[in-house]
Amino acid sequence: MALSQGEETTPNRRRALLAVTPFLLLGLADVLLLLFWGIEPLWAFAILPPILFCSVLAWLAFSTDFLDDRT
Template identity: 80%
Template sequence: MVTQHTEIVKNTDAASSFDPDAPLESDSDGNNRRRAILAVTPFLVIGLGNLVLLLGWGIEPLWAFAILPPILFCSALAYIVFSTDFLSDRT
């Protein structure tokens, strides 16, 4: 009876694990947080920009800040989804 042993070697070099075809893919928790921040930041900036625009137009501040909770909630929810790979098994 012959047994074979195979050794799996992991490469920990970050440059060699980068895939230019899928730049948002990640293998570690730190990269997941970075990926989540990169994905959520544009939408958060657009939402806060809309808030500033509404305030600049002279609308009553109460109505302008009424859109702030949905902006923050959606941004926080998107951050959680991207940072925990919640949807990784559905793609």
């Protein structure tokens, strides 16, 4: 991949954060919604690890430009 004059060669963590934040907030809002509905807290927190895991994977993919050469 050829870099233009203004592009950096370091990982773009800010772009990754901007891409992942809406999905992370939506997942956390879902956990809060389940807690306010009165469902047992165990079920609400059972979905928290997959939400966090997918968010971390997405952040890694965006921050390291893993997907740039695949599109």
